[in-house]
Amino acid sequence: MKIVLKNLTKIFPNRNKKAGGDVVAVDNFDFEIPDGKLVGLLGPSGCGKSTTLNLISGLETPTKGQIFFGEEDVTNIPPENRGVGLVFQSYALYPHLTVFKNIQFPLENLKKDQKLTKEEMASRVKKAASLVQIDELMDRKPGELSGGQQQRVAIARALVKTPKVLLLDEPLSNLDARLRLQTREEIKRIQQETKVTTIFVTHDQDEAMSISDLIVVMKDGAVHQIDEPQKVYDHPVNLFVAKFLGTPPINVFEGEIKNNELFIGNDSVFKLKDTPDRKVYVGIRPEGFILSDSGCLKCNLNRLEVMGRDMSVISTNDACINDSGVIRSIINSDANISLGNKEVRFNLKESKVHIFDKETEDCIDIEVLRNE
Amino acid sequence: MNKLRPVKPWIYLLPAILFLGIFMIYPLIDVFIYSVEEGYNSASQTRFGVGGYNYSYVLRDPYFLQAVKNTFLIVIITVPISTGLALLISLGLSSIKKLQEWFQTIYFLPYVTNTLAVGLVFMILFKKTAYSDGLINMFLSMFGAGPVDFIEGSYAAKMFVMCLYTIWIVMPFKVLILTSALASVPKVYYSAAKVDGTSSFRIFRKITLPMISPMLSYLIITGFIGAFKAYSDEVALFGTDLNAAGMNTIVGYVYDMLYGNNGGYPSFAAAAAIILFAIVLTITVINLMISRKSVVK
Amino acid sequence: MDNELDYELINKKLKRKRLVKNIVVYTLLGLWGIIVLFPFYWMILTSVKSYSTYNSEYVPSFFTLSPTLQNYSDAFTTVNLGSYLLNTLIFTVITTALMLLVITLAAFAFARMNFKGKNILFTLFLALMMIPNELVIITNFTTITNLSLRNTFLGLILPSVTSVFYIYLLKENFEEVPNDLYLAAKIDGTSDLRYLRKVLVPICRPTMVTIIILKVIECWNSYVWPRLITDNEKYYLVSNGIQEIRENGFGRENIPAMMAAVVVISLPLIVLFLIFRKKIMEGVARGGTKG
Numbered sequence: 001m002k003i004v005l006k007n008l009t010k011i012f013p014n015r016n017k018k019a020g021g022d023v024v025a026v027d028n029f030d031f032e033i034p035d036g037k038l039v040g041l042l043g044p045s046g047c048g049k050s051t052t053l054n055l056i057s058g059l060e061t062p063t064k065g066q067i068f069f070g071e072e073d074v075t076n077i078p079p080e081n082r083g084v085g086l087v088f089q090s091y092a093l094y095p096h097l098t099v100f101k102n103i104q105f106p107l108e109n110l111k112k113d114q115k116l117t118k119e120e121m122a123s124r125v126k127k128a129a130s131l132v133q134i135d136e137l138m139d140r141k142p143g144e145l146s147g148g149q150q151q152r153v154a155i156a157r158a159l160v161k162t163p164k165v166l167l168l169d170e171p172l173s174n175l176d177a178r179l180r181l182q183t184r185e186e187i188k189r190i191q192q193e194t195k196v197t198t199i200f201v202t203h204d205q206d207e208a209m210s211i212s213d214l215i216v217v218m219k220d221g222a223v224h225q226i227d228e229p230q231k232v233y234d235h236p237v238n239l240f241v242a243k244f245l246g247t248p249p250i251n252v253f254e255g256e257i258k259n260n261e262l263f264i265g266n267d268s269v270f271k272l273k274d275t276p277d278r279k280v281y282v283g284i285r286p287e288g289f290i291l292s293d294s295g296c297l298k299c300n301l302n303r304l305e306v307m308g309r310d311m312s313v314i315s316t317n318d319a320c321i322n323d324s325g326v327i328r329s330i331i332n333s334d335a336n337i338s339l340g341n342k343e344v345r346f347n348l349k350e351s352k353v354h355i356f357d358k359e360t361e362d363c364i365d366i367e368v369l370r371n372e
Numbered sequence: 373m374n375k376l377r378p379v380k381p382w383i384y385l386l387p388a389i390l391f392l393g394i395f396m397i398y399p400l401i402d403v404f405i406y407s408v409e410e411g412y413n414s415a416s417q418t419r420f421g422v423g424g425y426n427y428s429y430v431l432r433d434p435y436f437l438q439a440v441k442n443t444f445l446i447v448i449i450t451v452p453i454s455t456g457l458a459l460l461i462s463l464g465l466s467s468i469k470k471l472q473e474w475f476q477t478i479y480f481l482p483y484v485t486n487t488l489a490v491g492l493v494f495m496i497l498f499k500k501t502a503y504s505d506g507l508i509n510m511f512l513s514m515f516g517a518g519p520v521d522f523i524e525g526s527y528a529a530k531m532f533v534m535c536l537y538t539i540w541i542v543m544p545f546k547v548l549i550l551t552s553a554l555a556s557v558p559k560v561y562y563s564a565a566k567v568d569g570t571s572s573f574r575i576f577r578k579i580t581l582p583m584i585s586p587m588l589s590y591l592i593i594t595g596f597i598g599a600f601k602a603y604s605d606e607v608a609l610f611g612t613d614l615n616a617a618g619m620n621t622i623v624g625y626v627y628d629m630l631y632g633n634n635g636g637y638p639s640f641a642a643a644a645a646i647i648l649f650a651i652v653l654t655i656t657v658i659n660l661m662i663s664r665k666s667v668v669k
Numbered sequence: 670m671d672n673e674l675d676y677e678l679i680n681k682k683l684k685r686k687r688l689v690k691n692i693v694v695y696t697l698l699g700l701w702g703i704i705v706l707f708p709f710y711w712m713i714l715t716s717v718k719s720y721s722t723y724n725s726e727y728v729p730s731f732f733t734l735s736p737t738l739q740n741y742s743d744a745f746t747t748v749n750l751g752s753y754l755l756n757t758l759i760f761t762v763i764t765t766a767l768m769l770l771v772i773t774l775a776a777f778a779f780a781r782m783n784f785k786g787k788n789i790l791f792t793l794f795l796a797l798m799m800i801p802n803e804l805v806i807i808t809n810f811t812t813i814t815n816l817s818l819r820n821t822f823l824g825l826i827l828p829s830v831t832s833v834f835y836i837y838l839l840k841e842n843f844e845e846v847p848n849d850l851y852l853a854a855k856i857d858g859t860s861d862l863r864y865l866r867k868v869l870v871p872i873c874r875p876t877m878v879t880i881i882i883l884k885v886i887e888c889w890n891s892y893v894w895p896r897l898i899t900d901n902e903k904y905y906l907v908s909n910g911i912q913e914i915r916e917n918g919f920g921r922e923n924i925p926a927m928m929a930a931v932v933v934i935s936l937p938l939i940v941l942f943l944i945f946r947k948k949i950m951e952g953v954a955r956g957g958t959k960g
Contacts, residue, residue: 059563076680080569092564096582105578106568161568380861381784388775391831396797399808406807461701464694471698477946478702481709483953484942486890488908489931492915493708496715496924507711507729540704545953552954601803604892604908612896612912623803630810631897641807649804 001070001164001197003033003056008065010051025051027221029065033199033214038191040208040229041201043218044244049201050089052218053167056199057086069164080109082165085158085196089170091150093142099153100138103128106161128160131190148179152186159194166191168200172207184211205245209233217241234351239361242283242354248312248328253319255282255355262355262366265319269296269348273367279358281321288352289313289329291337295345302326306333313337315344406642426643435615436644439625445531446538446621447599454539455592458546463576465547466554476551483544491608494537498522523609530610530619538605542598546591553587554580589663593656600652603627622648712935716740716928723925740929747919749902750930753910760825760895760906761888765881767830772880775836777865780843781851791840797833802893810897820901828894829887835880838956842876843869879952882945889938907934 008029011022025048033039041049054060056067058079066075074082093102103125107116116124129135132152142150151171158166171187172180188211191198202208208215209229217225217232217240225237236242242250253264258277262270269282289297291313299315306312311333314326322328329346331337337344355364410425430436465475482490497507500521509519520526522533557580565575581588603623606614614620615628622644628634629641715723717736744750778784779791809828818824846869854864870877892908899905905913911927911934919926942949 057567059566078679078683079567081679084567086564086567088560088564090558090560092558092560094561094579094582097578105565105570109569109571109574157568378784381778381782381787384774384778384782385790387771388831388836391771391827392794392797392833394812395809395828395831396800396805399805399812400800402808403804457701461698464698467694468691468698471695475698475702476950477943478705480946480950481705481939481942484886484938484949485935486908486911486938488890488892489911489934490708490712492911492927492931493712493715496928497708497711501922504724504727504729510728540708543705548950548954597801601801607892607912611916626803626807627893627897630807638807638811645803645807649801652801 002035003165003197003199004068005029005031005052005056006066006068008052008055008067009063010048010055010060011063024221026055026062029223031216031223031226033197035197036195037213038188038198038211039200040212040215041199041218042205042208042215042244043203045203047218048221049203049218050169053086053169053199053201056165057084057167058082059086083161083163085161085163085166087151087154087158087166087168087171089173091142091154091174093150093153093157095142098139098141099129099134099145100125102142102153103157103160106157110161124160125156128156131159131193132156132186147175148183151175151183155187155190159190159196163196166194166196166198168198170202171200172202172204180207187211206247209245217244219244235363236283236354237363239281239283239356242356242363246285248286248330249322250283250285250354251327251329252321253282253284253317254321254358255280255319257355257366264297265317267297270350270353270366271369273369275364275366280364281356281358281361283354283356284329284348285352286312286328286330288349289331290347290349291331292345292347295347297346297348299327299344299346301337301341301344304337309333311337313344403642403645406639407646409639426639427647430640430643430647433640435620435628436622436625438615438618439620439622442531442534442619443600443602443621443623446535446602447596449531449535450538450542451592451595451599453535454542454546455588455595457539458543458550458591459588461543461547462550462554463580465551476548479547480544482541483548487541487604488608490541491537491605494533494540495523495609498533500525524617527618530617533609534606534619537609538599538602541605542595546595549587549591550584553584557583585663589659593659593663596655596659597652600648600655622651709935712928712931715925716932718925720923720925740923740926741933743919743923743926744930744933747926748910748914748930749905750910750914750933752903753905753907754933756904757889757906759822761885763822764826764829764888765884767826768832768835768884769877769881771831772836772839773865773870773877775831776839776843777861777869779836779840781848781861781869794833794836798837806894806897809894813898818898820899820904822904824898825895825904825906829891832884834956835884838880839873839876842873846872875948878945878948879955882941882949883952883956885941886938886949910934 008026009024010026011024013022027048029052041052043049051060055062058074058077062075066073068074069082079086094105097105104121107121107124110116125138126135129138132155134149134152134156137145137149137153142153145153151174155166155168155171158168168187172183175183184207187198187200200212212229214226215229215232216223219240225232225241227235232241233245236245239252243252255262255264256277256279257263257272257275260272260275261268262272262280262282264282297317299317302314302316304311304313309332310330313329313331315329316326320327350368355366356362357364407426408422408424410423461479465472465479468475498509499506500509500519500523505513505519506522508522512518512520520529522529524530561579561583562575565579570578601623602621606619606621606624610617610619612632614624615634620628626641626644626648629637629644714731714733717738717740718726718733719735719737719739722733722735779787779794813819813824813827816824818827850868851864854868859867890908891906892912895904895906895909896912899909902913911930914927914930
């Protein structure tokens with residue numbers, strides 16, 4: 001089932017009436033989620049991702065715009081008639097019911113011609129439970145389960161009525177680091193097995209990048225970019241997206257395009273093909289640096305961090321405006337670097353360098369003229 | 373300083389221990405002694421002997437039996453009605469946004485009023501006098517029902533006013549407790565149930581009720597205990613001579629035996645109080661056993 | 670597709686259902702609101718009707734065009750309403766103050782001090798919570814009588830200056846304050862009493878205020894004990910006073926004047942409630958859920 005959002009807008013009236021000003025949680029969303037994909041809604045907290053999820057589930061009604069499931073306009077349909085499965089951030093397992101009864105709960109709500117017999121229900125519950133591999137826990141109560149197990153029960157409960165769409169709100173945020181890695185693989189597997197269109201919300205770019213077929217990067221109620229994770233990483237449309245994705249984060253410098261040359265500080269790093277002069281931000285991924293004694297970008301060496309296969313070179317440059325104040329570049333640890341040198345010089349990989357207009361912060365396409 | 377150390381806590385505790393000792397622990401032991409001292413007279417400080425006579429006297433006293441009957445009727449009628457009504461009102465309250473605070477404030481008012489004072493208002497509303505049949509009878513006559521003297525008339529009429537007033541008095545506490553119990557059920561469960569298409573009734577039965585069941589059973593138990601101790605509401609409506617009005621309660625009987633026109637028999641009072649305590653204890657234990665089974669923790 | 674029509678129908682049904690639900694809920698709540706408020710309205714209304722107007726209304730009227738305050742002055746002059754109020758005030762203030770002192774000290778000892786037998790003693794205290802007042806009041810009555818404290822404030826006050834429940838409530842609250850604060854104060858050479866006064870009590874003020882309010886309500890409305898222990902009108906509290914007014918009051922059955930007295934008696938707590946509405950409701954709910 002593909003999902004289409006058309007001009008979707010949600011405005012919350014400000015609670016403090018005197019302060020005035022309504023909060024636009026979701027601002028004019030217009031995109032399509034293809035059938036059978038796993039989609040991550042990614043953004044910092046308060047960007048409207050959860051509101052978007054609630055709009056899709058029907059728990060909130062939009063101020064403007066429409067939501068389509070396939071060809072059907074479901075904008076005004078109450079959640080129970082939409083056929084969505086929702087996994088809450090806190091899981092919302094009923095504490096007084098066993099795992100089995102929790103999973104069975106949605107099935108008992110079915111009415112009339114959809115009504116199931118006890119045996120049918122039991123077999124569907126078992127199917128859902130074995131899909132998420134919790135068969136042995138059926139008689140326990142939620143309080144007796146670990147966080148990861150609760151998560152699985154919640155997913156089973158959402159899946160048991162074979163929803164057209166599965167929604168997960170921050171599915172990993174309540175798990176510890178190790179479980180998180182394991183569970184995200186699990187979500188991917190379940191999604192691939194069921195082929196149900198799945199949307200999950202997260203503020204963790206790692207999480208979104210690793211399992212999504214498609215990510216939607218959001219900020220302040222607006223969609224910034226929708227694409228496959230690698231494409232978003234390789235071609236960020238603006239400075240925000242570039243900064244939000246990637247660990248360690250992208251290094252940002254103040255720069256300038258002058259006479260068809262890109263300058264960082266006083267260093268000319270690229271010769272460009274016919275580009276108008278302007279002030280820019282230059283974003284360089286940590287893996288975009290090449291150590292070279294004759295490198296074009298001069299930085300002051302700070303220290304080295306060796307991490308086995310790779311090595312981080314920590315350096316500073318006056319033009320750098322990273323929040324951390326230092327430039328972090330990742331170099332193959334075979335590289336020779338002597339700490340005696342005060343200065344370290346880099347050449348840059350063209351594909352790892354992104355240029356953004358200083359005013360709009362939007363990405364600027366450039367064409368680099370090869371030196372060779 | 374160091375020598376003082378082990379004594380110091382006891383200095384802090386001394387007033388509390390002293391007062392509790394004199395006014396709770398000693399009387400608690402003493403009441404059992406009283407209850408078995410036969411023919412004790414507080415004026416002459418004499419007694420005949422020790423035994424179960426006081427109990428058998430009390431159990432045969434028609435005033436006591438009337439009081440037991442009245443008390444049980446009040447308990448059986450008011451506890452279920454007030455708890456059910458409070459649940460209904462709390463559900464209503466928690467489902468609205470506008471005016472919610474206003475309603476809550478209004479509903480709580482009876483809690484802070486003097487029961488004896490407001491009881492008088494109920495009395496004049498229901499009372500039939502030479503001058504006027506009273507407001508309630510005016511309403512009744514609109515439906516063609518004859519004037520009823522609720523205060524000095526038939527037993528059923530008096531019991532009706534009694535229960536009505538009791539419910540009016542106990543509702544604020546129950547509504548307050550249930551409203552806060554309902555508010556403490558995490559909203560996310562309702563959202564989850566809604567996404568699953570659960571009907572409101574099923575949400576109530578399968579989610580709300582189990583979640584508030586500890587509070588509900590607490591209210592039922594305290595409701596029973598409170599209703600068994602009914603007394604001042606009765607005085608408010610029917611005056612201090614409850615035996616004459618036929619509306620005495622067990623607690624009222626205890627006090628009447630202790631002091632007043634027929635007073636001066638602390639032994640009978642003690643026996644009656646212990647019987648009351650035994651009844652309340654039994655009911656509470658039964659209640660706890662039932663709720664242990666049905667309450668989900 | 671004909672699906673769209675279907676959706677519109679669902680939507681309409683939903684709206685209608687919500688409307689019906691709202692009407693039912695607000696009607697129910699409004700009705701109960703009237704039942705709660707009506708006695709208050711009636712008592713105020715009656716208190717401003719003149720004696721002759723009231724008694725000439727065979728069918729009671731829902732309003733009066735000639736309100737009078739005569740009943741209020743009657744209530745203060747013909748009967749000793751002023752003295753009842755003053756007695757209750759004295760009783761309430763002293764009882765509450767003494768109780769605060771007693772329970773604060775005890776709660777502090779339980780919360781912050783270590784001594785032999787602490788747990789046993791505290792369990793014993795908790796067990797006392799289950800003892801109904803009716804059981805101990807008989808002996809207390811004799812005790813006070815034997816001490817010749819009938820018809821004295823001391824006799825009225827003494828049995829109600831401790832409350833195990835409030836000790837428990839306060840102890841729990843004291844324990845929530847980090848122990849580090851206590852240790853820091855000790856290192857600074859602060860005495861226990863000073864720590865209690867300057868640190869613990871100010872931090873736990875909300876709970877103390879709750880306890881004070883609950884105790885004040887309890888004192889203001891107490892009836893049984895004062896009735897047993899006072900038979901001299903000079904020491905009557907409001908509850909006994911109103912009963913006295915009802916039975917021997919104005920020489921004749923003067924209901925408007927009686928209602929004026931009822932208004933005067935009810936007013937202080939209602940005003941207190943309206944000022945501390947949130948605190949009182951929270952306190953009662955907490956007392957209810959913890960007890």
